Amino acid sequence: MSGIKEKEQEIIEEFEIFDDWMDKYNYIIELGKSVPEINPEYKQEKYLIRGCQAQVWLHADYKEGKVIYTADSDALITKGIIALLIKVLSGQPPQEIIDADMAFIDQIGLREHLSQTRSNGLLNMIKQMKLYALAFQKSMPQNNNQ
């Protein structure tokens, strides 16, 4: 099992204990409150992913063959889901990030937040996370193999 799939499985198990949507959303809101704030210097236009409803800031670093993401949003539910995405994708090698299908979002019943109609920036955020991974992989192809 890849690192990403392991993380996904952890989250799926975590969500299994919730009986109803309200417990689930309370948990996401708490996650939203606890997510590490992005370094303020990255909270600027350059790192902004604009949604029609909520905004997302995303920053990525590349260290020892792994991509490290930090992010933030002005909406708490969005921020909570960002925390899940970071938990799954941050610290993983580029190729795994590029290949990730993020099926866990569907399994924990949050697919609606990734739909076009929500325009909350999450869909574009995932796209942007993968683009960063691709860019890091292209710029330092040797690092991965050594």
Add this chain to the structure above:
Amino acid sequence: MAVKEDILRKQFPILGLTVNKRPLVYFDNAATTQKPVAVIDRLRHYYESENSNIHRGAHYLSQLATEAYEQARENIRKFINAGQNHEVIFTRGTTESINLVAYAFSKKFLNPGDEVLISEMEHHSNIVPWQIACENHQAHLKIIPMNEKGELRMDQYRKLLSEKTKLVAVTHVSNSLGTINPVKEIIQLAHQNNTAVLVDGAQAAPHIPIDVKALDCDFYCFSGHKMYGPMGVGVLFGKEKWLEQMPPYQSGGEMIKEVSFKKTTYNELPFKFEAGTPNVADVLGMEKAIQFILEVGHKAIARHENDLLQYAINRLSELENIRFIGTAEQRTSVVSFLFNDIHPYDTGTILDKLGIAVRTGHHCAQPVMDHFQIPGTVRISFALYNTKEEIDVLVKALAKVREMFG
């Protein structure tokens, strides 16, 4: 006729839906209204027994469909009290109506250095077409500001009108704030200045009577789907004197008189502006929707919707930390607010879980949000089928939202 809620609601099949295991509360009517059975049946009837291409073909069905289509034009002319049928142009909706004028009026009348005046509270569809037109003709776009209540500053408007102002494009009712603008006064002042006026009536048509003769507007635009009719159809009213002089917007079949490879001459009004096969079924559906509005009656609609508006404002005011965005003296059917510093997206998500459909975000009016320096609002907007009980459900749901985010 008074609005009898139970009878009226039964005419809208979708209102019986259950969403997230709760009865649907539909408060997103400014985005689109639901459709009564009469409209749905009309569409079905057309495709079952009238469907044919119009204004051509000598056969029975073509004649039937053509007559129905032109009768709809006549009924819609009456609905807005226009002088002549050929001043009623069918479009895809308000957006296309505005684009048509922004393209064709500007091509004929907008010259370098001229000015177009719009307001700070416009929907993007009454901003962007004018930005493009001004760019194409080296003209300038000027903005009528609004005050803190979300009302246009008429003193500023007077100052902005000049000999350079070729056209004023302004909304009748604001989609994000519910403000009813003094369009009659705006038009009078513009005409004293020899300036034409386009009114965006998308949010007015379902709520207040439209009389283009009394307003004396040069153009008036509205959409079928925001007034209980089908999606994908709308109207542009234009005064004959302008439409006659304006070049075609789109070209193809229907809009021509004679075509040769050397030269094409254009058809007369309204066909000059209706290139291609028209959306006959939806025009007939829109006609039916208008008939529905007239049967319920504008007075009854206004009384009911104003009741709802007042009730909503009163009930929502009971909540702590609620901030209303848009508090104009003259307003209709829209309440925009922020609640407890909770992001509108968060509020909207939880309300959706509780079966309540609201709109959150910037409502395609980003300059309005910039004015109030907010990321967006939660907007509830009413139609004639909404009830006070639904507002009670909303108020309870908001208490739940506060509990979750508090």
